[in-house]
Amino acid sequence: MQLPSLNIQSVRGQTGIQSQRPHIQIQNHKPNFSIKQDHAFVEMSTQQSKLTIDQREAFASANSKHVYRLNEEFAAKAMSNAHQAIAKYAREGDQLMRIENGGDVIPHLAKVNSVLFPEKGITLGQMPKPFSVKVQFQRSKTNYRVNEGGVHVQAQKNVPTIQHRPWQTDVYVRQKQSIQFKAVGLQFNQQR
DSSP states (O other), X not given: OOOOEEEEEEEOOEEEEEEXXXXXXXXXXXXXXXXXXXXXXXXXXXXXOEEEEEOHHHHHHTXXXXXXXXXXXXXXXXXXXXXXXXXXXXXXXXXHHTGGGOSOHHHHHHHXXXXXXXXXXXXXXXXXXXXXXEEEXXXXXXXXXXEOOOEXXXXXXXXXXXXXXXXXXXXXXXXXXXXXXXXXXXXXXXXO
């Protein structure tokens, strides 16, 4: 005789885990630079030297004078001679006015005024006179103006680009659990 038994079959459940590691990608961009430089320059201005030579006195000592100067000298000499003559005649008049005081005023005046050509001395000189040529020299002048150039720098930073994928873990059911019951060795008579 065979005893009935119960046959149990079970399947364990299994879970699966799938994970993805994190990923970071950083892309760094170069900064943008703009550099502008102004050129330096130098300005120079020069005032030329000047040489002045005045020879008028040298020519005048050689009796080569301008007509205006001759006129001025003749007028000055005539004025001086006129003043000397007036002074001489005034002195002689004063002497004649005091004739009663005695003395030989008239014979003395006659002797002095009778000389037509007074004696002249001899003098030695150079022509032209020394140091009669005037020389002036003005040296040149140079002015400098320096304009320094400048450098203008503009920098623009660029933000890095970051791509990030976080750690991701997926849990799933690989195999579902199950249980089955089965009666073995039972025979039923289902008829009555």
